[in-house]
Amino acid sequence: MKNVLVTGGAGFIGSNFVRSILQHEPGVHIINLDALTYAGSLENLQDLPSPEQHTFVQGDICDRRLVDKLLRQYEIDTIVHFAAETHVDRSIVDPGAFIQTNVVGTFTLLEAARSAWVVEKPLPLDQVRFHHVSTDEVFGTLAPGDPSFNENTPYAPRSPYAASKASSDHLVRSYFTTFGLPITISNCSNNYGPNQFPEKLIPLMVLHARDGKPLPVYGDGQQVRDWLYVQDHCDAIRLVIQKGRVGETYAVGGDNQPPNLEIVHTICRIMDQLQPNSPYFPHEQLIQFVTDRPGHDRRYSIDISKIQTELGWQPQRSLETGLRETVQWYLEHPDWITAVSQQPDYQSWIQRNYSNREGGVK
Ligand code: NAD
Ligand code: DAU
DSSP states (O other): OOEEEEETTTSHHHHHHHHHHHHHOTTOEEEEEEOOOTTOOGGGGTTOSSGGGEEEEEOOTTOHHHHHHHHHHTTOOEEEEOOOOOOHHHHHHOTHHHIIIIIIIHHHHHHHHIIIIIISOSSOGGGOEEEEEEEGGGGOOOOTTOOOBOTTSOOOOOSHHHHHHHHHHHHHHHHHHHHOOOEEEEEEOEEESTTOOTTSHHHHHHHHHHHTOOEEEETTSOOBOOEEEHHHHHHHHHHHHHHSOTTOEEEEOOSOOOBHHHHHHHHHHHHHHHOTTOTTOSGGGGEEEEOOOTTOOOBOOBOOHHHHHHHOOOOOSOHHHHHHHHHHHHHHOHHHHHHHHSSHHHHHHHHHHHTTSTTOOO
């Protein structure tokens, strides 16, 4: 890993990954290609360690000429592909962008990498890598008592977002089998931590609790997710790139499965402790059950034994510690919150997603 193209590096996980590479891999140069959609922000890239090792390029992964140019100009040997449309609720309202970025964008990157690395071959193939960052949502939903998802679980995506990510996974794998492009894939569960765009459950609840707005819990709140602190995910990706076997998939997760309602209660408890003088104390009075997400996956759970035994990875932060640090981070970064949440797209999304749900957020 010398010259790394990170796609989507101004988003939540991508920006945490950029930070982690700059901290842990001295000498690596990062080219960060990001379109700066509503979900990406240069605010996420403030105060980077070793900023001279980081070059930001605003552009679209679907732009083949741009990707071709970057691969050659910077002699890229590693692509770490985060860029995507990522919010399930938006994929239900407006799926087109998900197909464009997640499917066509991934295809564009694969074609560019095939041409630069497999056809032209400036480097031996064992010195290049295309790592695709994917999700556990490609596996569908679990009933109570079903075994956890693992690398062999059949694909059964149920939302347009999940289906677009499943398509991209299949494309990535096909470029390994057919063209010998050296790829790895990680399928990870729900991430949380600093810099997550506040349309997702945890930052949304923290911001609403801070501001005394309703905390909208979909359906009965008994849906189960597996939560992983973002830095643990970044560590897993670095390990897979450096030590993972080419052509392989690694399932990554936090090894915990709380129902959503429990997560929301925990956030309220942490807010009570951190802001005992808030006019909204106790914060759980703000919880409001609202109309469920269509096709809502009921339960995710990840079997992490492959990455544990092969690569020696396991999550370092407990959910309780990670959640406390996360709530604290949002409360200590009001300028970041203002910058990302005052953009018109965010306000109109909140209106669009919640105003028609029974009990919705005003
Ligand atoms: P995010 O929505 O916070 O950020 C996505 C980034 O991609 C943004 O910076 C955006 O500007 C950029 N982007 C979007 N379309 C682009 C395009 N056409 N060209 C260039 N850049 C573009 O996403 P995230 O939550 O950080 O997720 C990153 C990746 O990890 C995604 O591939 C997602 O599927 C995967 N993933 C996310 C989670 C999670 O819990 N957030 C869990 C597992 C896997
Ligand atoms: O599992 C990995 C996936 O996790 C990633 O691939 C996605 O990119 C990421 O967005 C996330 O998807 P989810 O749909 O699980 O995340 P979200 O934060 O949107 O929702 C988490 C759970 O909380 C889910 O069961 C829906 C519920 N929820 C969400 C919101 C926004 C609510 O109850 N109320 C809400 O307002």
